[in-house]
Amino acid sequence: MTTQNSRQGQQERGGRERLVVIGNGMAGMRAVEELLAIDPGRYAITVFGAEPRGNYNRIMLSPLLAAEKRFEEILLNDLDWYAANGITLKAGDPVVAIDRERRVVTARSGLECGYDRLLLATGSDPIVIPVPGRDLPGLVTFRDVDDVAAMVAASARGGSAVVIGGGLLGLEAANGLAARGMETTVVHLAGHLMERQLDASAAHLLEGELARRGITVLTGADTAEILGPDRVTGVRLKDGREIPADLVVMAVGIRPNAALAREAALEVGRGVLVDDDMTTSDPEILAVGECVEHRGQCYGLVAPLFEMAKVVASRLAGRDGLGFTGSVPATKLKVSGVDLFSAGDFSGGPGSEDIVLRDAGRGVYKRLVLAEGRLRGLVLYGDTTDSAWYLQLLRAGEALGELRDSLAFGRAYAGGAVTQDPRQAVAALPDEAEICGCNGVCKGRIVETIARAGLTSAEQVRAHTKASASCGSCSGLVEQLLAVTLGEDYRVAEGAEPICGCTPHDHDSVRRLILARELKTIPAVMQALEWSTPDGCHSCRPALNYYLLCAWPGEYLDQAAARFVNERLHANIQKDGTYSVVPRMWGGQTSAAELRAIADVVERYAIPTVKVTGGQRIDLLGVRKQDLPSVWRDLNAAGMVSGHAYGKALRTVKTCVGSEWCRFGTRDSTAMGIALERMTWGSWMPHKVKLAVSGCPRNCAEATIKDFGVVAVESGWELHVGGNGGMKVRACDRLCKVETAEEVKLWCGAFLQLYREEARYLERTAPWIERVGLEHVAERLSDPDRRAAYHRRFLESQRHAQVDPWAERAAGAEAEAFRPLASVEG
């Protein structure tokens, strides 16, 4: 205890009440400012702060780091302000203990200070994840001016930086470091950036923008270790990847700083517990800001903190009135040039509905979540001009009524003057309105050309005017213009039907645009091509998954959520919810060991039915879902892998015994079948694909009703394509005859790759060939160089595809998919 302090306490005793504020941050000082505004002379105020400086605007640390602002510009209250308002500031001397009985706080220096009312505004601490190397020099958090100074110093030396955490703070740190010339990588645990504020679509746009700024983003990346013996040299992820770094910024989140309150035996949850009056479990002690927990909620954004500060001030001034009842948090990313805003609850839930507006040309994405006719949450990207208006609607919580229909178009349209019907909207456009931004084609020119040249399809409009010929994002508008101009006469051209109700685009356009615009994820496609639903449907999602897999082999990450159950669980669902399992038997050939293993599995797992399939395989029917991984493990142990009998994939290669045994056989069809199956197994296709090889023209393997059939003749191998049994039987077309086994494999791979690249999802080879014509197929494959290129692309894709999905799951992958989340006893 110092004499100076006892004196101070006594001076005030009997005079003004003493208010002590612990924390010189934004929330505490805002509360003091509010208090001074409504009751200036009431308290003798003492403020303790951990940082040795005046009060500054912490949310402006990002512009400070990015060198867009100087410290003086982000200072809120300089030392003169404290003096002028009679506030005693103890900067750089944090409080270390509260004695509630004596009503005295003790600072680190030993200084004691008595209080009548105490305000806790201790803020929050950055979370440092407990990985090895977290104490190394060169690792900083992003919380105060000192952190920024450390980052600025590091960036002056150049080199590279890793930011751990792709949330608000992490991205702002990354942007600042990149702006200061560091090679910057963001490592983020979740599947997309800012997952608490953004949905996947907006996060994808953001990722693209950051990439343009030279920032590398790694999502789904779990940090294992900070590397370096003496100071940081890099970051190692749990998947083994290592990223070199001279600076590591840990920005994974904040934790309310409630240590002082806890030691003083105040009630503490995640933060200091307060009621609506911002009062803690001790009626003389209030708390404000990031250190508090109110109605189960902790806040890390500035707006709610300021609302709390108002309540604190009014209570300290002895006034009643509205308490703090919680707040709708709103987020704005402070990265210059990136317009991103989110607010409220956009997590959906029962009874909520989505309004999605995408404008790929302008890079705009808006998602509004409504419940019971009221705005509940929103995400805006690319155009945040109306954010304040939306936030007002959100906070008012009133029924939207007629406003609902035009809500997505923003405030300017909210009067109801603009129609919602897109066709009427197009009709109302002036002639000079630009339809195709890429090629500068206006509405008047398109309408005039349709009339003059008698155009009836979007294809023709594209050919005549170039509208929608480049990026294709105006295809929908062109269709609308055709409909408006031709009226009843307009029919969507056959074969150009949309994939589903989620999009106006047809399969071929989507594939073309995936390649042309290098779209590499499902959210990217949906954003760029203006999908009308947030995440597609059961028709378009599997199609997009296949198209992306085909377009970017080895690069695109297969999405389980875009797969039909059979392809997700690698077994065939049956009518009773059990599954069937078909092990691969290369070329339809098996052995005693395999049969014995199958018999053991059947008995061990009490599998009710064993059936031989049309494709020369053995089908185990009625396997319970939870048994699948064990069944596979046992089959794997005997050398058998997935037969892919469940997938839009290469199914089987059926063979006859050929020249090895048959007295008519001309060539070894079984060996050829096995070779083809070894080459093609595991490949994903637009639809199921079946192969067969017959050893002579008697064709016992029925090769001429297969997708790719091979029939041996004395002089070589006849190749047939585009056949199938099934609902509509189609015999193959004869493609050509080749002489060597190598040529058979080359043509097979080339043909399958052509089919993979050109057919529409769920179109088998038979309808595909009927649609495009055998001549087209023959023409594509006739040139030896081009044929070899198709074959090469097939093998490249196979390099990534030939992984046994059973072995992965038998080893424990996706184990949770096979067992219940929980079991509840009666």
Added chain:
Amino acid sequence: MSLVISWIDVGALEAIPRQGARVVATPRGDVAVFRTHDDGLFALDDRCPHRGGPLSQGIVHGHAVTCPLHNWVIELASGAARRPDEGCSHRHAVRLERGRVLLALPADAGPEAAGHG
């Protein structure tokens, strides 16, 4: 007869894949707990009103699921089949609290009784 419904902690939100579902086994049959793209949570009996297909294995899109057996589309909020199909799967109340998924299940009810979402 009075109906007692209790909230049962069935696991962490992260244990359910986005755009997916997990099953909770109960004495009255499986309940499918869905997590949508926007982290909405819904729970239905794991039986399609059409032929009893396991809805938990369907493709989840928006706030709907497509049954894996015959492509009926079931609205997750109501359990009702999307037109022109007709039928309804039984709903259960489900909510999220501090990252944990809580499912409302009847504690001692007969086979007819259940929660209301």
